[in-house]
Amino acid sequence: MNGDETPRISDVMTLTRSFASVATQTVTLVPGDGVGRELSESVKAVFKAAEAPIEWEQFDLSGHVSANDGLMKETLASLRRNKVGLKGILYTPVSRLGHASFNVSMRKDLDIYASISLIKNIPGVKGRFNDIDLAIIRENTEGEYSGLEHISFPGVVESLKIVTRYKTERIARFAFDFALKNNRKRVTCVHKANIMKLGDGLFLRTVRDIFEKEYSMSGITLNDMIVDNASMQLVSRPQQFDVLVLPNLYGNILSNVGAGLVGGPGIIAGTSIGREYAVFEPGCRHVGEDIGGKNEANPTAMMLSAAMMLKHLNLNKHANRISTAVYRTIEQGQCKTRDMGGNNSTTEFTKAVISSL
Known part of the structure; x- marks a missing residue:
């Protein structure tokens, strides 16, 4: 790897580093x-x-x-x-x-920049559903967690949500590579682009662009879901999900929801x-x-x-x-x-x- 090339990082279960001995x-x-x-x-x-x-x-x-x-x-x-x-x-x-x-x-x-939460039933732990096995991949460095807040007028706070094409491209590649390395077939992009048309719109368009240009022939399918619907679907039919790729805040919330489904x-x-x-x-x-x-x-x-x-x-x-x-x-x-x-x-x-x- 050289320059600013984005690493194609697979599931952490298969990530390796080169060591000559133990x-x-x-x-x-x-x-x-x-x-x-x-x-x-x-x-x-x-x-x-x-x-x-x-x-x-x-x-x-x-x-x-x-x-x-x-x-x-x-x-x-x-x-x-x-x-x-x-x-x-x-x-x-x-x-x-x-x-x-x-x-x-x-x-x-x-x-x-990439956070992974593995939401899966463990034999011996009672969950609210069976057959749950999904990965939540969350962009870790921007979005609402950019930490850019200020008081513009007494009683008025402005909090900036940052979304960039570069960071969205690399989290999208990370999610698609994760799916390929782990024989997962579906990637769901979770967003709120119907309301935040610029910020979440850029996130959704970028994920779609990366998929069409680099992964459309890989055997993976891509769909997208608005975050409020994704929340309802996760607690009603979680088995439909395989890999989810999300901006920072949505990923944080849905990771906690997923944990509640399989045992905490x-x-x-x-x-x-x-x-x-x-x-x-x-x-x-x-x-x-x-x-x-x-x-x-x-x-x-x-x-x-x-x-x-x-x-x-x-x-x-x-x-x-x-x-x-x-x-x-x-x-x-x-x-x-x-x-x-x-x-x-x-x-x-x-x-x-x-x-x-």
């Missing part, structure tokens, strides 16, 4: 707020038991702190060095004006990918501050995201051992956290996964 890899670890520290400790325990060759460079920062904080700058520097990170969810205050979100800053500064945020794996950097984190971003420190959280999403990270690092054997152990533990049904209908603790679930290794 030498220890250094990964940036950000446990996050709420239940993040407990979930990170679970991952470290499982990795140790599985003898995964990972060395953690850990930064115990909190989203309560401004993105200009020194520790946050050190964390970004670590991600630039290591290229790969594992991250829990960071809290961003709702009402504190001028508080820059580290999540948004990280994605912008490192150009981590505790089981949704995900990642954010850019040209140079990859940060693996739960695909449904709930901090869980209300249960933080209570040893109640489900570590499945964090473990499966960490397994995806191992595959990204070409450590397929370790990744498969860990993910298989997680799925086996859940399917056997002998150890369930509260969100899965049981009363086992985070620690007990982690020990069960280690036993399943």
Whole structure:
């Protein structure tokens, strides 16, 4: 790859980097707020038991702190060095004006432009529907999350939504390549172009253009759906969806809706990918501050995201051992956290996964 060529990045399950051996890899670890520290400790325990060759460079920062904080700058520097990170969810205050979100800053500064949430039924976890298997691919760096707001007059706030052809082209290619690499047949572009004719209109037209010029003969089909209809369809007939490609805000919302259909945020794996950097984190971003420190959280999403990270690092054997152990533990049904209908603790679930290794 050279110049400004947009990478054709496939599903994170097949992304690889070239390593000559299984030498220890250094990964940036950000446990996050709420239940993040407990979930990170679970991952470290499982990795140790599985003898995964990972060395953690850990930064115990909190989203309560401004993105200009020194520790946050050190964390970004670590991600630039290591290229790969594992991250829990960071809290961003709702009402504190001028508080820059580290999540948004990280994605912008490192150009981590594609977010993937894998919404799929897991045997042993009761969902609202069966046979759900879809991927939500969200543009990560612009849209309503551009952070450009100002008060134009007392009582009047203007918030700018940014949509560019360049960034829409690359998220479209990412989604189509994902579909090709994973034998998925349908890509649905979700938008609100009937109302936001310029912004969402550009997003929709660009996705269509890329499909017609580069993927029309690939065997993939493309359709589009207005976001309010897509929301209704997702909660009434989710099996119709395969891959969804969306602007930033819509992707965030529908990822949470999808999580609610298959068992909650505790089981949704995900990642954010850019040209140079990859940060693996739960695909449904709930901090869980209300249960933080209570040893109640489900570590499945964090473990499966960490397994995806191992595959990204070409450590397929370790990744498969860990993910298989997680799925086996859940399917056997002998150890369930509260969100899965049981009363086992985070620690007990982690020990069960280690036993399943």
